[in-house]
Amino acid sequence: MSRLPLFTRSLAGSWRPLLGWAAGILAVLSLYLPLYPSLAGQDFQDLLQSLPPELISALGYDELTTGAGYTQSTFFGLIGFALFTIAAVSWGTRAIAGDEESGALELVLAHAVGRVQLVLERSAAIAARLLLLGLFTGLAVLVFNRPAQLGLVPSHVWAGCAALIGLALLTASIALAAGAITGRRVWALAAAVAVAVGGYALNAVANQNPDLDYLHAWTPYHWAFGAGPLSNGADWAGLGALYGTSALLVLLAAFALTRRDIGA
Template sequence: MRSILPVFRRSIRESWRSLLGWTIGITAVLFLYLPLYPSIGASDQMQQLIDSMPEQLVDTLGYDQIASGAGYTEATFYGLMGFLLMTIAAVIWGASLATAEESGRAELDLAHGIGRGQYALETALSVLVRLIWLGASAGLVIWALNGPAELELEPVRIVGASAALVGLAFLTAGAALLAGAATGRRIWATGVGAGIAVLGYILQALAKQSDDLEWLNALSPYAWVFRQSPLAEGVDVGGLALTWGVGLVFAAASALALRARDLRG
């Protein structure tokens, strides 16, 4: 009897140690930054420092609302360190399809009766589940620190911000999966995934420099979910749906790309 979701199950089984490491790392970042809010984020000295910085730089870093718990959490984690760590994980995991092909493992697996489309989709599902785990665990830690760190965050908005971060990371991973499926080369998968994330961040940063460049937000996945502060104002449902939708399209396209191309070990 053929096992259910064999590629997905094996991927989760083989990656649980690294997933645990990523979980610990993100938790450590949250425990490093958030408890400092009462003494740093809301202090007069910090506000004076922010006031002394160029306005464009403050807007780019998201420090304009750092005096509030929502602004501080978004500036330090969701919009910066959390985004960075989740992006790195997404690119590494998203490139796994190309890595398996370069090592010859994908060809061996496919020889055992696993379809190419199934192989790509189960790989994408594995990446998605791991990213959801990281986003959910980060949200739980933030919720646990909400009271002690005096952040005054609304729990439902923590959920929305975490969904935005995971969706953004999955879009990056989806781009890496698609590039890997189309080329079979890890360097292309890594480059495309990282490039999508970096370009999105740069475009929203440029959009903040001038009203004439605000149209660039429409091209930036980062801006789709973070242009409106998920913690302070609530998540932008349209931007969130667009981000998740593009990520899912990339994942589906990776299955089609893998089916349409000869593999090379």
């Protein structure tokens, strides 16, 4: 009998959805990255200069004409962020709150599975899925790197993937914790979406004015991408904030679940 029954069962039952997410990621990368050589010329730079500076700052298009900036702006900071966030919200919301509302959580706990064990194993399964998607993303980006003339440094690609995984993991952990505290799927979903969308929006607002730079400290999106990992390599402080906060949220979820009547 497996020592991690919930973890292994969760991963074993999620390979089809993972293939679907991987296919979606590959489709997006195949659509955007090969376009870079045709957008890196002077005409495209002139087009960017004609746009309002506020719009360019809000969307993070400041370095769009470089390979690292283009990859960050089109995938890691936008479409990839959206895909990873959707997956994280879905998995985190379903892990506790979804099962509790369906009645499945009570059945699981009736089979000699502790509440802390349940939280830890299910959070580990979510982290493992995100890690697999992140590894696939990094490999796919590196495959496109030379043909698309992106000029990316491999270690910087992995730094960007670590930031993307950490950001999605934080979102999933918020959904997990909210679900453990309330037992309601709608609250888990609302908390995760509020942090993900609110963090993105707050980062965009902070980019508009140097006087608002202090807002960056409050957005996980900036923790992940504020230092430009694809251009400059890993930002260990930002990664520490993402993964450290995620760990604290998992502990909070475990504590909350042990103090609450399931199904109440």
